[in-house]
Amino acid sequence: MAYEHDVKVQNLDHKGTATESDSLDGKKHSVTYNEHGDPMRARSAQLAPHASLAQAPPLVQAMSPEERRELEAKLLRKIDWRLLPTIIIMYIMNYLDRNNIASARLAGKKGLQDGLNMTDTQYETTVSILFVGYILMQVPSNLFLNKIGRPGIYLPAVMVVWGCISGATAGCQSFGGLLADRFFLGFVEAAYFPGCLFFLSSWYTRKELAFRTAMLYSGSLLSGAFSGLIAAGITSGMDGARGLDAWRWLFIIEGAITVVLASAAFFILPNFPRTTTWLSEQERQLAVWRLQEDIGTDDWINSQEQSFFHGFRVAFQDLKVWLLMVILTGLVSSGGVTNFFPTVVKTLGYGNINTLLLTVPPYVLAVITTYANAWHADRTGERYFHVTGPAWVTVAAYILAASTTNLAARYVSMMLMPSTVYAGYVVALAWISNCVPRPPAKRAAALATINAVSNATSIYVSYMYESNYAPRYVIAMSVNCGTAVMSITAATLLRLLLVRLNKKMDQGEHVEGTEVGAGHGNEMAEEKGFRYLL
Numbered sequence: 049m050a051y052e053h054d055v056k057v058q059n060l061d062h063k064g065t066a067t068e069s070d071s072l073d074g075k076k077h078s079v080t081y082n083e084h085g086d087p088m089r090a091r092s093a094q095l096a097p098h099a100s101l102a103q104a105p106p107l108v109q110a111m112s113p114e115e116r117r118e119l120e121a122k123l124l125r126k127i128d129w130r131l132l133p134t135i136i137i138m139y140i141m142n143y144l145d146r147n148n149i150a151s152a153r154l155a156g157k158k159g160l161q162d163g164l165n166m167t168d169t170q171y172e173t174t175v176s177i178l179f180v181g182y183i184l185m186q187v188p189s190n191l192f193l194n195k196i197g198r199p200g201i202y203l204p205a206v207m208v209v210w211g212c213i214s215g216a217t218a219g220c221q222s223f224g225g226l227l228a229d230r231f232f233l234g235f236v237e238a239a240y241f242p243g244c245l246f247f248l249s250s251w252y253t254r255k256e257l258a259f260r261t262a263m264l265y266s267g268s269l270l271s272g273a274f275s276g277l278i279a280a281g282i283t284s285g286m287d288g289a290r291g292l293d294a295w296r297w298l299f300i301i302e303g304a305i306t307v308v309l310a311s312a313a314f315f316i317l318p319n320f321p322r323t324t325t326w327l328s329e330q331e332r333q334l335a336v337w338r339l340q341e342d343i344g345t346d347d348w349i350n351s352q353e354q355s356f357f358h359g360f361r362v363a364f365q366d367l368k369v370w371l372l373m374v375i376l377t378g379l380v381s382s383g384g385v386t387n388f389f390p391t392v393v394k395t396l397g398y399g400n401i402n403t404l405l406l407t408v409p410p411y412v413l414a415v416i417t418t419y420a421n422a423w424h425a426d427r428t429g430e431r432y433f434h435v436t437g438p439a440w441v442t443v444a445a446y447i448l449a450a451s452t453t454n455l456a457a458r459y460v461s462m463m464l465m466p467s468t469v470y471a472g473y474v475v476a477l478a479w480i481s482n483c484v485p486r487p488p489a490k491r492a493a494a495l496a497t498i499n500a501v502s503n504a505t506s507i508y509v510s511y512m513y514e515s516n517y518a519p520r521y522v523i524a525m526s527v528n529c530g531t532a533v534m535s536i537t538a539a540t541l542l543r544l545l546l547v548r549l550n551k552k553m554d555q556g557e558h559v560e561g562t563e564v565g566a567g568h569g570n571e572m573a574e575e576k577g578f579r580y581l582l
Contacts, residue, residue, distance in 0.1 A: 105333040120338065123331050127251055127318070130326075132263050134316045135244050138207055139267030141306040142240045144275055145214035145233065148302055149175060150390050151279035154400045156287035156294030160226075163293050168514050170223045174230050175387060176510035181235030183500045189239040190246055190496035191360065194489055199247045200317035200324075203240060207310035210236040215303025218296040242496040249481035249491060250320050251335070253342040254581060255426050258434075258478035262422030265474045269418065272386065272411035272466065276404040278302070283401060342485075359489025360497075368483045369494050371542040375435065375476050376502040378535030382442055382528040383469035384509030393462060395519035396455060406459075414467040421471040422478070431479045431581050432543040436536045438472035443532050450525035458519075469532075476539075482581045483546070505531070546580040553579060 103109065111119065152160040153171065161171045193202055213233045220226040248260050279298060287294035318324040321335035363369050385392060389410075394403045417438070425434040445464035448457060484494045512524035549559050 104337055107330045107333045108337050116334075119330070119334060123327075123334055124256075126327075126331070127335070128260075130316065130318055131247075131251065132260065134313055135203075135247070135264055136267045136270075137309060138203065138313060139240065139244065139264055140271045140274065141207070141211070141302070141309060142237055143268040143271040144278075144302055145210060145306055146178060146237055147271070147387060148214075148275055148279070148298055149217075149230070150388060151275050151404060152295035152298050154390055154394070154404065155279050155283045155298055158293055160295040163295060164220065164223060164226060166223050166226075168516075169511075172510040172514065174223070174226050176507045177227055178230045178234035178237075179503050179506040181231045181233070182238045182506075183504050185235050185238035186242050186496040186500040186503075187360065187493060190242050190492040191357075191489070193239070193243050193246065194359070194492040197320050197323050199243060200319045201314065203243055203247070204310045204313035204317065206236055206239040207313065208307055210240075211303050211306030211310060213303075214306060215300055217303070218292070218299040238500075242492075242499045245477060245481070245495045245499070246488075246492045249485075249495070250339075250488065251318075253338060254482045254485065255429055257481055258422045258425040258431075258475050259419070261478045262418050262474040265470060265477070266415050266418060269411045269414045269466065269470060272389065272414075273408045276390065276407040280401050280404040283404070359487065359491075360493040362487075363484065363490045363493040363497060366484065366490075366494075367545065368542065369498065371538050371545065372476070372480050372483060372494070373498045373501050374538035375535045375542065376473070376480075376498050377505060378531040378533075378538065379439070379469060379473045379476060380502040381505035381509060381531035382439075382446070382535070383466070383473065384506055385465055385513075385524065385528065386469075387506060387509065388513040389462075389466070391513055391515075391518075392521065395521075396459060410463045410466050413463055414470050417467040417471045418474055422474050425475045425478070429581055431475055431482065432539055434475040435472045435479065435539050438468040439532045439536050439539075442468040442472070443529050446525040446528045446532070450520050450522045453519060472535075476535075479542075479581070483542075543582055546582055550579045550582075 108116070149160065160166075161168075166174070189206075193199060196202065210233060213229060213236060217226065217229050217233075220229055244264055245261065248264065249257060252260050278301075279294075282297050282301065283294045286292075286297045289297065292300075318326065321327070321332060321339070324332070324335075327335060390403060390407050393406050394400075396403070396406065398406065421434055421438060425431060441464060445461045445468060449461035449465075452458060480495055480498060481491060484491050509524070509527075512527060513521060517523060552559050
């Protein structure tokens with residue numbers, strides 16, 4: 049939907065020149081885009097008076113400030129209740145279906161590894177192969193989602209497929225069969241998490257995003273808790289039922305639940321603000337305008353204006369994207385212990401069921417610390433210290449785990465591992481959309497690429513938790529410390545860069561890769577004082 053004062057981009061050629069139609073005068077104008085995909089000053093002076101987004105759409109403009117605040121609060125609650133519970137439950141199943149292989153290893157008298165007669169190396173290969181498929185699909189999937197603009201259909205559809213693949217794991221009879229199943233599971237699951245990050249950034253402003261990202265990621269933390277409880281229940285009650293080992297029942301039950309929940313999500317999830325039918329016209333205009341106000345330029349308009357490769361190209365030309373990639377890569381690598389958390393907790397010396405139950409408290413603590421850190425990050429509008437502060441505690445936790453065999457000290461370190469890694473990780477995820485807000489194709493490509501590259505670390509992490517390295521896993525803990533420090537270093541460099549860019553904007557200088565100084569929406573960006581969150 050384009051309001052009567054909007055300027056609509058009709059064509060964008062390979063040289064970065066777009067023909068724009070101004071609905072007020074019906075004339076065509078040429079606009080040049082810089083190498084970061086942002087529009088430069090209009091070549092025609094006639095465009096400037098009508099290019100401003102300073103004038104709100106009619107139904108928003110007609111509101112008083114009090115009516116605007118009341119409707120916006122109502123709209124935000126409506127979006128939260130419709131969107132967040134659904135994507136959190138979906139992400140619980142996404143993470144559960146991906147990581148239940150760790151619980152399956154310990155499920156029943158004969159776990160998955162013993163049931164398929166696999167060596168430690170073969171088991172670790174089945175864990176890591178998922179991330180090969182996961183990496184390959186993320187960028188194409190996000191660009192496709194940005195193109196079609198229908199996350200309410202696309203995300204539940206891929207969930208149905210991965211639920212079927214996860215359930216089919218119960219039928220694997222050999223290492224080769226499990227390897228193929230895990231590869232395709234990762235290939236399909238790759239669509240969900242980066243797609244959700246892009247989805248959230250299309251509904252929420254920059255200072256609303258960190259807490260909502262934390263709420264999304266709480267799905268993975270809750271799945272860590274549920275996984276141990278579910279596996280413990282199945283192990284104690286269904287091992288050998290109908291001639292099937294407990295680990296097979298684990299995949300059957302969780303895969304079936306995924307398919308049922310995905311079917312319900314088709315009827316609940318919204319699309320983007322412009323393509324969501326259950327909003328009134330007034331709510332739709334306000335939902336779109338909120339994002340325009342926040343950045344100073346428009347977000348997703350329609351599928352015709354989205355390009356597969358333009359966003360990917362301009363994302364890779366932005367130094368901020370590379371620094372964010374290093375930050376997330378280090379955090380994901382240091383958090384790789386969660387893929388083997390039941391195995392690590394097993395080194396405390398308890399039986400299988402007690403071990404699975406002991407994995408629950410660390411994830412409960414992680415939910416609390418992640419919410420608290422993200423809420424405070426949004427409340428203050430600060431990012432750097434909310435990323436690096438938890439990372440320093442992560443370093444201390446890994447040093448403690450590697451340096452002692454004392455039972456209490458080691459469980460304390462295990463309590464801190466998920467909670468500190470994830471507390472900083474979710475704020476770093478929100479920082480991506482804060483640093484690369486527009487255009488949407490660039491943001492979609494950046495989110496998917498950073499998530500894909502960071503998850504590549506899970507391929508080598510899988511080989512650092514072999515049983516002969518137990519109980520201290522010195523190599524793994526040392527690498528985790530190093531990658532956490534790498535993230536802290538990259539975050540420091542990013543903050544210094546953003547401070548420098550903000551100072552340039554304060555002085556009225558044009559900054560490449562921002563909307564400030566751009567012809568399309570420039571006035572609103574300057575009026576709003578767009579600055580990067582530090």
